[in-house]
Amino acid sequence: MKILIVGGAGREHAIALAFSRSVYSPKIYCISEMINIGIKKIVDASGGEYFRGNINNPEEVAKFASKVDLVFIGPEEPNFHGVPDKLEEMGIPCIGANKAVSEIEMSKATMRDIQWKYKIPGRLWYKKFKNFEEAIPYIEEYAESIALKPARQAGGKGVKVIEDFQVYLQDEKRKIKKQHAESIVKEYMKDYDLEYKLLIEERVWGPEYTLQCFTDGRTVLPMPAVQDNKHAFDGDLGMETGGMGSISCGRTIKYGIDSDISILTEEEYWKSVEIVRMMVEAIQKETGKKYHGVVAGQMMLTSIWGPTIIEMYSRFGDPEAANVLTILKTDIVEICEAIIDERLNTIKAEFEEKAVVVKAVCPEGYPNNRNLAKNHPVKIDNENGILFASVDIINGKIVTGGSRIVECIGIGNTIPEASLIAEKLCHNVKLEDGWRTFHRSDIGSEKSFRRRLELANLAREIYQYRERKGLLGRKIIWIPGKGLMEVG
């Protein structure tokens, strides 16, 4: 059996590892723009081949795919570019959301439209704009605490969340909102020919979590919830990144395997699964296409809705993939085959009862000055427990690619225990030229977990109060002179 993995980041390394554990001992092939040394070792050991190529070009991927039995697509961009569609056309089994259904990730506007059209719970209030001029009066008059997003998924870049609560700082915040709305349209969206360019959403707060699922279009098979950490620096400080590390334990992000304490309740977990299932159903209905692949809700337990969708992924999260794939007991080949045959309902996805903490190590310059972060030679003392992420091999040397260098995986009985293990691994990663690296030492720490728990409890108290009062997701305001209005 031959498997082609499309993509060469930490997520794909985790996918490759899962395949290498399969009892079917598949030959593993990989295609990506940079050569990921970690994946390459797995590929070589399995007797496969590693190709350097453009993963967003369906023809190019198809050329290599013609030799294999199954293709597994890691990142979102090949989905958006119709790689799965091309493979389907050629009759090559593929795990990856096709172009039509991956619209739930690619177009944040479509995602919200569908959520409202089908009245799927956890829908945030939003407004979409074709140009930034249209958004300006809106920002000036109404938009207070908001998230400004490019209407298309752009590698997580370009999102800005501004809390505009303090009226005495309003002028500064409005100015930034307007400037950023303009740069979303003019910079982040300039390469994309889409009707809507800019999305403004209400800003919400609460603990975030990612719910990743396999789906064959008929069944949604959920994996344990994972909590990512988006801030670049310790203590949730600094710019938004693709993810600096993630924690998981059991389905509901428990403190430890024997603990009753968890970030989510069972009920919230299953509500979230239902939301993702409804999204899959809705996008299939809208497009008439089948969803074969991985789907994930990047969610938040908010005070207004409880489980709420922030964004949808048409693939595994990165680094969240490592949390679940590391402890996946069920053979991934069997899961893939069930997806292709659309009999995922017969599969039980089993996971080891372990706490997993993943920490990314990054070169300084990430995330906003990637050119500075690029091309630094990497030295790793011990590769055990380490996934390679944005690295390349140039002239026989492993160098940084500008994004996260590696993801270190700690496994333990409690999250803080797993965190300490991951923390130790982070110290094995150095850049030979002395360029500074950084990672989040606080991810999964006792203090960080407690804080998330407090946040969850607070959000829960408020959303449950709203639920009792029949106010869930509703926004009722009194406009002096006009009267009572319900928004949304």
Place this chain on the structure above:
Amino acid sequence: MAGILGIYLFDERWDVFNFGVYGLLALQHRGQEYAGLEVFGKLKRNKVAGFGLVENVLVNKVSGNVCIGVVTPSVEDTQPIELDDNTSLVIDGKITKIEGYRWDYGLSYNENLRRAFKGDCLEEFFSKCKGGFSYIAINNELKMVAGRGGLGIKPLSLGKMGFEGGIVASETCVMDIIGERVPISPAENIEPGNMMIFTPLSAYMTQCEICKEKAYCSFEYVYLARPDSYINDIPIYRVRRRIGEILAEEGMIDADVVIGVPETAIPFAMAFSNITGIPVEKGFEITGKRIRSALRPNQIERLKGIQLKLNVISEVVRGKKVILIDDSVVRGNTLANIVYLMKEKGAKEIHVRIGSPAIVSHCPFGVEVPPEDELIGRHLSDEKIAEVIGADSFKYLSIEGLIEAIGLKEEELCLGCFNGSYPEGLI
């Protein structure tokens, strides 16, 4: 003492100025004589500073995405201090020693700092400094370094502004006013000897000194900090409430009404009342602006402050036995004035209780305490003080009571102004 602030917003498009102004406004209680704000942007640097209150001094907006700011209670303490052409510093407290540098007492404090600094790397320089201080320094490369001296005498906390940046400030109340709202990411205490570093590319905490010993300033808890702040992770309000309760245990006397001298002593009075059942009342009405009278630079100004701030409401005191609670007594003359005003309005008896022990010593770390020969508590007994101020009885909080109220161990506190004993090797 001073209130210090540093705001680091990564996105160059931000105008940080007003964040600085409102942040300093939240620290205004730490100094009302001088305010300064220096704003940094790409290839630019502008300072606004002067004598007076934040709202009067910081009026001309300058642009930039990073700033440091300060308020001080002394016209002699003007900051930011220029360590050299590239580097500015705001500091709360005093550096008393610098390793490898011989202090020249013929020179000014600032000049000593400049000579010792000599263009050093910021992290290295501050790891050589000893004393009771917290600092925020920044250079033209937009490297901002903020930290606490080894014993943690002065406070410093770290707050966040979503994905936009970070804030360091003397007190956590600043984060409530200009930062992200709790509970998303609450302000954090910066541990003694630690240093928070911001550069355009990163933000990280380093430990430059391993601190086995601590000497947190106890006066912060009694008087200096705002009741909505946390100092060393301890909520100030909790300490103030506890002080009121302990005062009731230590100095209970039968009375008709409890009155706190605004603003600091109000929580003491409320807690005193709650535990004794003696009703608490509003005893005073204010005329004009709220000024921290004890921090005014001279006696006339202080009395002016008191008389305008504290017009006694006759109805509350006439014919009553009053327990009057104040936060501290320095020279005793403002308190004498208050007692006099109350008796004039018909109070039958006045029993003064003070929410801190007697101040007996001058602070070497910059808390504005007058020379020791002016300190009434150093020289007179409780009974004598009662006579001097015209009260029926007078009692301080005990030092043990204060320690209990703060809830830390005695060896973790600097109680120097109350017992004359300061951390060793610093002075």
